[in-house]
Amino acid sequence: MKIAVLASEGAPYAKSGGLGDVMEALPAALARIPGNEVVLILPYYKKIKENPAYETEQVAQFNVALGWRQQYAGIHALKNRTDGVRVYFIDNLYYFAGRDGVLYGHGDDGERYAYFSKACLDALVALDFIPDVIQCNDWQTAPVPTFLKAQYKPLFPHTKCMFTIHNIEYQGWAQSDFFDDVLALPWEYRGCLDMDGAVNVMKAAIETCDLVTTVSESYARELMYPYYAHGLDGVIGNAAWKLTGITNGIDTDIFNPETDPALPAHYNADTLAAGKAACKAALQQEVGLPVRPDVPLMVMVTRLAGHKGLDLLCHIARRLLWENDCQLLILGTGEHHYEQFFTDLAREFPDQAAAKITFNLGLASRIYAGGDIYLMPSKSEPCGLSQMNAMRYGTVPVVHATGGLKDTVPPVDENGQGGLGFTFQSYNADDFYGALKRCLDLYTDHPQAFRDLQCTDMRQDFSWNIPAGRYMTLFHQMLDR
Secondary structure, eight states, X not given: OEEEEEOSOXXXXXXXXXXXXXXXXXXXXXXTSTTOEEEEEEEOOHHHHTOTTSOEEEEEEEEEEETTEEEEEEEEEEOSOOSSEEEEEEEOIIIIITOOSOXXXXXXXXXXXXXXXXXXHHHHHHTTOOOSEEEEETGGGTHHHHHHHHTSTTTSTTOEEEEEESOTTOOOEEOTTHIIIIIOOOGGGHHHHEETTEEEHHHHHHHHSXXXXXXXXXXXXXXXXXXXXXXXXXXXXXXXXXXXXXXXXXXXXXXXXXXXXXXXXXOOTTSHHHHHHHHHHHHHHXXXXXXXXXXXXXXXXXXXXXXXXXXXXXXXXXXXHXXXXXXXXXXXXXXXXXXXXXXXXXXXXXXXXXXXXSOOHHHHHHHHHXXXXXXXXXXXXXXXXXXXXXXXXXXXXXXXXXXXXXXXXXXXXXXSOSSSBEEESSOSHHHHHHHHHHHHHHHHHOHHHHHHHHHHXXXXXXXXXXXXXXXXXXHHHHHHO
């Protein structure tokens, strides 16, 4: 099958969050399936273009008609990738290669990614790669299914399009004149783009694509409710017949405690006791906590943002440290008041709390390996990868039962059996504290049961093999319609 994957970011080339991780692993997993040809198209950001590690060559150039504009596009093929995925970058100095700083947050982001969406379709034509399936992701490539249906169908007569929602909070809103000025679509498509007197490209993608997917089964159900859907619950409800959820995987070659180069000691489920003890001691020393093998070390690697459940943790943090002989380690950057809170907490409890307000992938790996308990009380979580990373390293998760957290962390009983971690149902601090106490009690009072749970977590298959197989099933279903 010929598959084109279109996205605004993909590790290791450019990444701002979970989408970048998925776009690193999913195309590779699809390419490993015999008979597949997989193309991945990304913007040629400045950080990619100027990185000597990525060897590219220009293979085509053309102009993209974007409203009244004629914008240059160059296609650069990546030469040094060996996993079977053909990677192409869309080059444009004005929109991508000439921009410093963050990937998103520019005043003309709507125009930038409308250009990218259309340039991807033009690129597939220029490359003579007419795919069976196009898989596009989030609002940045949401114009693709609408462009495909409205303007490109003669060039892609049999191509089907899947639109995947990674985070519905960001939908691609624009003023109403965006329809004529930038998209320049036939008037009959105005209705699918209109929403509350403005343009919403994600709404149009949901209505015009052949299949809508999201990144966990529970999140697909949650999107039917206004609390989670950010205004699109009606649109999602009307498209329920073509909506399904596929829980993401993680790259088990990268997140591998047996080979991770960032770790001071390597281990697997059979050698967990010694290996994890060494990693824990080294981590405690690295972050300035007392080196105590007996104390439970709770850890969190996260963006410091409200929807990550940090308000709950802030509410209980001092009580947690006063009432329990435990340690807490936070790694991340984000909203200033959370950065300040955890910095102050570490100063107030120097023997129990540490805060590393930074972005450090190596330290993140050491935290996954050295921690005992992983905290993920997110208010909402489409899928979540950190809880699977943590379990891969034998760190037991405590999570809010929402979205992908509910799907990947079935709750254990009072003996630490029958599941993979500890959960709480209602989003409130007392329930979070209760789940934490159950986990701490198991660690303290039943150490062998806690160790058995760690081993169970490590033996789970969180690879992309199962999700990739599910994607292929859906691709075949689309083509059979």
